[in-house]
Amino acid sequence: MGVSIKDVAKKAGVSVSTVSRVLNNGKYVTDETSEKVMKAVKLLGYRPNIIARGLRTKKTNSVGLIVPDITNEFFAKLAKTIEENLNNNNYSLLLCNSGENEDKERKYIKTLLDKFVDGIIFISSGYDQNMHLFPDDLPIIAIDRKPNAKRVNFISSENKKGGYLATKHLIENGCSKILMLKDRKAVSPMNARLEGYRDALREYNMLFDEDMIIESEVELEYVKEKILKIHKRLEFDGIFAGTDLLAIGAIKTLLKLGYKIPKDIQVIGFDNVLTSQYYNPGLTTIAQRLSEIGERSASLMVDLIENGVKNTESKSYFLPVELIKRDTTR
């Protein structure tokens, strides 16, 4: 291979341990020898072998990120900031796309452990089955979807408040029959949003009607079908969609049916994806502070790795959400 620490030692006329010292902390070394060493390093173009170092130190300077679907704009943005921030702290990111599949998820966790990552940032596919795979002494951070099973650090948005704000917005704009459109997944953020919806109804003394909660796949066709059915059976003048894509699917269908938006029906989404901005009409929505979630996750991870993990005192953070008013509400 290339040049090793031995070569540097020889060139500098010192021992390997001295070289190692210089490179790692620089403590207990004269400035003089230190200089000699650095000169040799530069001269030979020496770069430490990270693998060998890892074998000794049990540290790889890499962290694993497990996402359900990197194609989902939400997770992509998260991945991006996490990667950036980790990288600034000299950590690499191993990306794992679980595809919302528990078996794959399990396999990935094992692979990451085999690779001796220094920590794992975990966006669960929604179930807790795999939580027990994480060793107690490995830094773990869960994002977005809270696992129940085990105590882990958890970072997310104020989803409940988001649902509340969205619903309140509709109510204050005159809606009295509000549909809540949710996806099929039994996953914590969506449930929190639903709770927020109920909270708002309660606050305004409107009664909660189970029938107004509509479940659908996120696919355009599914939403379309759902709305087609619903609009015959139910009367409504507002929709709170748990996801922008759900909202847009609904709007697309509603427009075709001849409804005016926001005149006849007002719609609000969740997530503020790019499409919600580009869409026609622009979608009113609840935005999460994704880059903050990402930053916070990365810095917490670095902290856990470098300043010790105390799984006994795991933390939860809930970052603020914000209503973005566009053209689908009055």
Added chain:
Amino acid sequence: MGVSIKDVAKKAGVSVSTVSRVLNNGKYVTDETSEKVMKAVKLLGYRPNIIARGLRTKKTNSVGLIVPDITNEFFAKLAKTIEENLNNNNYSLLLCNSGENEDKERKYIKTLLDKFVDGIIFISSGYDQNMHLFPDDLPIIAIDRKPNAKRVNFISSENKKGGYLATKHLIENGCSKILMLKDRKAVSPMNARLEGYRDALREYNMLFDEDMIIESEVELEYVKEKILKIHKRLEFDGIFAGTDLLAIGAIKTLLKLGYKIPKDIQVIGFDNVLTSQYYNPGLTTIAQRLSEIGERSASLMVDLIENGVKNTESKSYFLPVELIKRDTTR
């Protein structure tokens, strides 16, 4: 740490080298001893230490992926299929987000080399400055943006043909003054699309007019401004946008100006991003076979790693594109 090969050897009553043999190829070992070893492995829950193995073998079973922006749906889809396919072949993916930044790109390449990845899949930020950093004996695959500087394996779509198909489609639908809207980047796929545009004009004996080539940032606001200016100065009845987002920005503005689409002006995009499907009206566009590009890249990479690299005979693949007709063309 955990259980090592020594423990297994002891448990099975054989030497470590025998255990190693059993685990790696199984050659030169009796079925009997092999069985003993496997039993011990299972009993102890032994998992080989990949780091230690890597130190010896110089193989890490990981490949680096450098993308300009994982937030871009195009790259995200690519990353997803690449990751999936690599994973099926027992390789992990190190994700690097270069942010279209050459310095970061360089830093990432160095980091990946330091980490001894077995190969690098590279979506360049458009410049060739960093190509020389790749060692000659490391498997390299460039995707989407072709580097000139050096001979590397290259996988992409038939961008030129895409531009041709798009323009031809407009022409055959009656357009006679076609704007080409492109981004600011001096990057190969966009230029190929432009070439295709010229080819189509030539074929139909329409003259190419430099003024009809409009450059803009991809941001909604920029596009809007551009279109606002253009529409006073120029007459046009068709737009070929080099990117869906560019197309949608244009449409949004045109609609506000009172034009009917596709009646007054027809528009076609490129990439078939999700938004183009959700958008209102649905955007006619040219689709690339992203998953095929991803698959091909991954399998080529595995092939290069496992069956030897011959950088002397690097390959180029250009995958087919397809016109998807929606509502912005007649």
Added chain:
DNA sequence: ATGAAAGCGCTAACAC
């Protein structure tokens, strides 16, 4: 077919 032993490149006691 199996074992002993060297060594991948590094860090960290431990001596001095």
Added chain:
DNA sequence: GTGTTAGCGCTTTCAT
């Protein structure tokens, strides 16, 4: 302050 040395856990000659 600096050098010597023993490993980290594995693969791979080289004997036998």
